């Protein structure tokens with residue numbers, strides 16, 4: 742997965758009060774509600790971090806939210822769990838991702854995902870985690886993520902993971 746190249750004049754920014762969050766519409770109510778009403782609050786409480794992709798007109802074209810979490814040793818596939826201690830393990834969580842309906846199907850979801858994974862990888866150099874976890878809203882969202890290297894957690898059909906080594910292998914080195 743290569744690095745993100747957004748259209749000229751667009752920028753990825755940490756969400757703030759002045760961003761027009763209430764106008765965002767990705768077609769999924771839960772995702773809209775998150776950005777419109779909760780993302781900023783959770784960020785100010787240091788529970789999660791949200792980045793919005795601003796188009797050249799100052800509208801929100803897409804966003805993603807990252808958080809940290811913990812996963813039980815027993816929830817990981819045996820091949821990965823084998824080498825790990827039998828306790829709760831730190832994970833990065835891709836909590837939300839959305840692209841405005843106007844811009845869907847133009848590769849922005851893929852680029853935002855690449856950016857979110859780059860953020861996870863960079864943060865992981867300082868605060869280690871064993872995997873990136875995604876809780877999928879529905880089958881459509883799950884099939885979007887399964888196109889890349891995310892795997893299903895045993896017994897959790899809507900919870901996907903990408904182990905940290907696979908994440909590192911996906912990263913294109915910076916110049």
Ligand SMILES: CC(C)(COP(=O)(O)OP(=O)(O)OC[C@H]1O[C@@H](n2cnc3c(N)ncnc32)[C@H](O)[C@@H]1OP(=O)(O)O)[C@@H](O)C(=O)NCCC(=O)NCCS
Pocket residue numbers: 767768769772836837838839840841844845846847848849850851852877878880881882884885888
């Ligand atoms: C899922 C979502 C982020 C994808 O964004 P996007 O910019 O339209 O995606 P892309 O253009 O990068 O699409 C990449 C590929 O995935 C496919 N795809 C796009 N949305 C998809 C979806 N919802 N389900 C399955 N596949 C999807 C595209 O057809 C495309 O395939 P192609 O390369 O063969 O043409 C966007 O549809 C969205 O915001 N959906 C509503 C919110 C949501 O479900 N978020 C995820 C859970 S939090």
